[in-house]
Amino acid sequence: MSExxxxxRDDVDFMRGAIHPAIQWGGEPLKSETSRTSIPIPRELATMLATDQPTIVAGAYGRPVGPWQIERAFRETRAKVAGLPAGFRFHDRRHYFASMLIASGLDVKVVQARLRHASATTTLNVYGHLFPDADETSRAAVSAVLAMRPASASTDTSPETTMP
Structure with a gap:
């Protein structure tokens, strides 16, 4: 939330569609080098973030809004959004983002990079249960290879042509 x-505004590359985090709230440095990793965003989001104000998240009169103000506004808004659990927090948006990426078929390394985890192990420990069932994926891969074999290979059972 501090990020x-x-x-x-200067942290967003509107032309290339990327956010380049540079500091935390209060001008504090980012927690790690991984926190500096750019975040690609679609053009639609870049357009939504375009502002004349120096900060993207601003309150009345364009003044910067701190983490506690964001949290308070989030709690107030949460009650007005149908379908959100009562305890839905600002940080839960991060989990939603991760699950959306996984459901869209992105691999663990891409999800790791977008979440800016230091390692894929962290990503797998938290979100591993959301990745597609490996058993079904491996069955489908073997099935696809078997389907590509020539017809004579599938009917010939001599030891030279039989696959283990």
Missing amino acids: AAALR
């Missing part, structure tokens, strides 16, 4: 509160 969201500190996001500045």
Whole structure:
């Protein structure tokens, strides 16, 4: 949340569609080098973030909004959004983002990079249960290879042509 509160217009590359986090709320440095990793965003989101204000998240009169103000506004808005669990937090959007990426078929390394986890192990420990069933994926892969074999290979059972 500290990064969201500190996001500045200059941190967004509107032409290339990327966010380049630089600081946390209060001008504090980011927690790690991984936190500096750029986040690609679609053109539609870049357009939504375009502002004349120096900070992206701003309150009345364009003034920057701190983490506690974001959290308070989030709690107030949460009650007005149908379907959100009562305890839905600002941080839960991150989990939603991860599950959306996984459901869209992105591999663990891409999800790791987008979440800016230091390692894929962290990503798998938290979100491993969301990745597609490996058993069905491996069955489908073997089935596809078997389907590509020539017809004579599938009917010939001599030891030279039989696959283990």
